[in-house]
Amino acid sequence: MRARIPLILLLLVTADIYFYQAVETLTTNSFILSGYWLFDLLLMVGLVFAFTQRKSLPKLAPILMTTLLLTLVPKLFGMPVLALEDLTRIFRGFPPRNPLVSELALVIATIPFIGLIYGLTRGRHNYQVHKETLYFDDLPDAFDGFTITQLSDIHSGSFSSEKGVSKGINLVNKQNSDLILFTGDLVNNLASEMDRWIPFFSKLKAPYGKFSVLGNHDYGDYVRWESEHQQQANLNRLKNVHKEIGFNLLLNEAVPVKKEDESVALIGVENWGKGGFHKYGDLDKATRHVPDDAFKILMSHDPSHWDAVTLDHDQHIHLTLSGHTHGMQFGIELFGWKWSPIKYVYKQWAGLYNKSGKYLYVNRGFGFLGLKGRVGIWPEITVLTLKKAIA
Numbered sequence: 605m606r607a608r609i610p611l612i613l614l615l616l617v618t619a620d621i622y623f624y625q626a627v628e629t630l631t632t633n634s635f636i637l638s639g640y641w642l643f644d645l646l647l648m649v650g651l652v653f654a655f656t657q658r659k660s661l662p663k664l665a666p667i668l669m670t671t672l673l674l675t676l677v678p679k680l681f682g683m684p685v686l687a688l689e690d691l692t693r694i695f696r697g698f699p700p701r702n703p704l705v706s707e708l709a710l711v712i713a714t715i716p717f718i719g720l721i722y723g724l725t726r727g728r729h730n731y732q733v734h735k736e737t738l739y740f741d742d743l744p745d746a747f748d749g750f751t752i753t754q755l756s757d758i759h760s761g762s763f764s765s766e767k768g769v770s771k772g773i774n775l776v777n778k779q780n781s782d783l784i785l786f787t788g789d790l791v792n793n794l795a796s797e798m799d800r801w802i803p804f805f806s807k808l809k810a811p812y813g814k815f816s817v818l819g820n821h822d823y824g825d826y827v828r829w830e831s832e833h834q835q836q837a838n839l840n841r842l843k844n845v846h847k848e849i850g851f852n853l854l855l856n857e858a859v860p861v862k863k864e865d866e867s868v869a870l871i872g873v874e875n876w877g878k879g880g881f882h883k884y885g886d887l888d889k890a891t892r893h894v895p896d897d898a899f900k901i902l903m904s905h906d907p908s909h910w911d912a913v914t915l916d917h918d919q920h921i922h923l924t925l926s927g928h929t930h931g932m933q934f935g936i937e938l939f940g941w942k943w944s945p946i947k948y949v950y951k952q953w954a955g956l957y958n959k960s961g962k963y964l965y966v967n968r969g970f971g972f973l974g975l976k977g978r979v980g981i982w983p984e985i986t987v988l989t990l991k992k993a994i995a
Contacts, residue, residue, distance in 0.1 A: 613648055616676055620644050623679040623713075626686055626706035647671055669975045673934070674720055682713035723934075723979030728972050729768030731775050732982045736956050738963055739993040740922055743899055744866035747990055753781035753810070754986040756905070756927025757819065757969030760801045761792030762976070769804050772970060772983065777809055779987050783861065784810040786851060787927045788819025788875065788905030792973060793827045795841035798849075805849040812861055816851040817872040818842075819905040819928060820881050821973075854903065856886045858894045869898040871921070877928070878908035885909060891919045901925070907952040910964045923963045923988075929953040930969040931981030944981055954981065 620641075627640055650668050689705045753776055763769055776784070791797040798805075808814060822842055829835040846853040854872020861870050871894065876885030885904060894900065900921050902914060907926040914921050931954040935944025946953045950966075957964040968984035 612672070613651065616644065616648065616672070619676055619679040619683065622683055622686060623709070625701060626682065626709045629701045629703055629706040630710070644675065647675060666974055666976050670724060670977075673975070673979070674717065674724075677720060678713035678717040681716045682709035685709040685712055720979055724975075724977035727978040727982060728976070729765065729771055730978065730982045731772045731970075731985055733775065733779065733985045733987060734955070734968075735987045735989070736965065737989045737991055738923065738956075739991045740899070741993045742897075742922075743990055743992045744863075744868060745992060746864040746866040747868060747899070748992040750783070750863065750990045751779070751781040752783045752785055752901075752925075752986075752988045752990070753779050754785050754787060754925050754965065754967050754988065755970050756787040756925075756967035756984075757789040757930055757971055757973070758786070758805075759789055759792050759821070759969070759971035759973045761794065761797035762972050763801060766804070769801060772985070773804055773807055776985055777807065779985065781810055781987060782863075783812045784808055784814040785870075785901075785903055785925055786814070786816035787903050787925050787967060788817050789821045789927065789969075789971075789973075790816075790819070790845065791842065792821055793824055795838050795845055798842070798845045802845065802848050808850065812863070814851045815859070815870060815872060815903070816846050816853050817903045817905060818853070818855070818874050818884075820875045820877060823875070823882070823884070825882065854890075856884075856890045858890055867898075869894045869900045870903070871900055872903045873909070875905045876909040876913065877906035878912060881906060885913075887913055887917055887919075891917075894919065896920075907950060907964060907966045910952060910957075914964075915959060915962060921962060923965070923990075925965050925967070925986075926952075927967045927969055929966060930973065933969075933972055933975045933978045933981055935979075935981045937980060 624640060628637065631637070647668070685705060686709050689702065693699060755776065824835045824838045843853055852859070856873050858869050858871040860867040871890050873885035873887055873890050875881065876883045896919065900919060902921045902924045904910070904914065904924055904926055906928045910924050910926065914924055929946050929950050932944045932946035935942065942954060944953065952964055952966050954966050954968050965986060965988065967986050968981055970983050970985070972978055972983070
């Protein structure tokens with residue numbers, strides 16, 4: 605992220621200079637015009653300070669991200685209107701800007717601003733249920749119609765509203781799924797972040813059990829610990845928290861989920877991510893005792909593991925469940941079309957993917973991190989129905 609700061613500052617300055625023309629056309633009030641630049645100057649100084657002083661980053665990053673979005677995104681929406689006017693001004697000798705065009709640019713900029721305000725206040729608990737039905741030739745007959753609710757990226761350290769969290773928990777239980785699977789990042793950094801929320805998540809119910817894996821934030825790798833022992837103690841405490849809320853934590857291992865006289869293999873690996881993320885996950889170890897002909901469901905927090913390891917693994921993994929990306933908590937989803945800047949980092953970033961008869965589902969996340977809300981990419985509860993394909 606630090607490497608992108610110059611690019612972010614360049615984009616911010618460019619948008620500021622261009623959009624300022626609309627503001628200047630509509631007012632000569634020196635207080636407004638000076639405040640326009642003073643606000644952006646403080647934001648730029650804050651960005652540089654936060655990312656050069658790493659100790660301050662965890663506290664300042666959410667504030668700066670929120671302010672940056674509120675400042676930059678509306679301008680980016682309004683700028684095309686000004687650009688279209690400039691195309692005509694080229695052939696008219698660049699006369700002064702038309703105040704009506706500047707007003708239109710400001711009105712258009714107001715629309716995403718209102719959307720951002722909604723996302724940052726109400727969007728964090730605007731839970732959406734995403735349902736998919738998946739067909740498999742070799743699904744055991746007893747599991748035809750079996751339902752799975754997937755949760756991911758709870759990030760309990762970001763929660764503040766008990767009412768909002770309860771809303772999500774109740775919605776999960778309303779799905780009445782056979783199995784609940786959680787694919788990592790229970791906390792932001794510290795196991796103690798879950799203390800307040802244990803009674804809430806303990807209410808989750810599923811007749812065939814609740815299972816979980818760890819995500820990159822669960823290991824405490826983003827905190828400066830006084831010793832390795834202290835970090836390990838935090839991780840041990842977090843593992844116990846999984847038990848306290850009724851989840852069976854899978855650490856590079858597999859367990860059978862039995863129904864009638866048949867079963868499927870549920871596999872859980874520790875976090876494995878591309879780039880600088882730790883690669884604790886060991887799919888070989890996790891599948892060591894799983895029969896080749898078993899129907900397999902894998903929980904792996906980071907979707908990059910699917911392309912890098914899972915697809916070409918000796919064992920045929922029928923379905924992989926991941927999270928991690930949050931859909932960047934910012935984007936657009938309309939009429940089946942979706943977009944978020946995170947797509948330029950992760951090929952598989954939200955929803956269902958299929959390659960060679962192997963499925964991956966990437967959950968958009970239950971909670972939020974960094975940005976204190978969600979805009980367009982709402983918190984997700986996934987419900988998957990497994991069906992036997994008709995020959």
